[in-house]
């Protein structure tokens with residue numbers, strides 16, 4: 001591994017390699033162990049080139065966006081975590097909307113749309129992830145989701161870069177083709193309608209207020225921990241199971257919104273995993289419904 005990294009650093013000048021890096025601070029849940037290596041790429045060619053080499057050499061890799069939907073286990077990640085550098089977040093205005101590089105934050109994308117008088121991205125304002133993570137997850141809120149606005153995705157499938165039309169991205173509920181193909185998202189173009197700035201801003205303010213009213217934003221979390229089971233709401237099933245406030249170590253079912261598992265302070269990934277299983281078992285027992293986690297669990301236990 002050391003040789004491969006040295007070789008890559010010679011080949012890609014903008015690549016930063018860090019060893020034995022704690023991942024807790026790079027995720028919004030604030031838990032988890034260390035990564036053997038953290039690689040930061042500032043350029044598209046580097047991001048793709050590094051991934052290609054790591055895959056050829058069978059080095060396990062994890063793509064990291066803003067870490068807002070990731071639970072890293074306490075043993076950390078054996079292999080390389082690869083993320084996009086700060087320079088990989090440009091947003092350009094196009095003839096029918098915006099184009100954003102994968103590292104741009106969705107909140108910035110949404111604000112840029114407002115500034116340009118484009119409607120359609122109001123929903124993305126309070127989602128604390130990157131465009132890459134948002135497209136990968138088909139992130140959504142308040143009846144909006146990436147699927148509705150993505151014109152095409154710039155995607156690296158391991159061998160070549162392609163521009164895949166939104167209709168061919170196999171978007172589903174918190175699902176995209178990138179998951180099936182283990183593909184890298186490099187950027188996305190958004191097709192947006194011109195709108196009234198005042199109305200766009202009012203909608204964004206309303207969504208932000210709804211989040212502040214309903215979600216425990218004052219604690220570290222990964223948003224809704226579970227997917228919405230068909231015909232139900234995860235939070236309601238958890239609440240009706242009497243689990244609001246249920247605590248394991250430092251992890252707690254939020255008293256404000258039972259769909260959120262929060263870090264009350266000093267939680268471990270193990271606490272979250274135990275709480276997750278407890279919640280799943282209780283909801284299954286009471287309602288016969290399996291709660292599938294929306295949060296992506298990565299890494300090793302020890």
Ligand SMILES: Cc1cc2nc3c(=O)[nH]c(=O)nc-3n(C[C@H](O)[C@H](O)[C@H](O)COP(=O)(O)OP(=O)(O)OC[C@H]3O[C@@H](n4cnc5c(N)ncnc54)[C@H](O)[C@@H]3O)c2cc1C
Nearest residue numbers: 065066067068069129130132133134139140141185222223
């Ligand atoms: C307070 C809070 C509120 C939230 N509200 C919402 C909400 O309303 N709606 C919603 O959908 N989500 C919500 N989330 C969850 C999260 O913000 C989204 O899932 C977001 O899309 C994740 O983006 P990220 O950049 O943080 O991805 P990460 O968490 O870093 O990664 C998530 C997955 O995407 C993959 N990935 C990331 N970038 C790339 C890339 N460039 N190419 C390929 N794969 C990539 C990762 O490997 C990982 O599997 C919320 C989270 C929090 C903490």
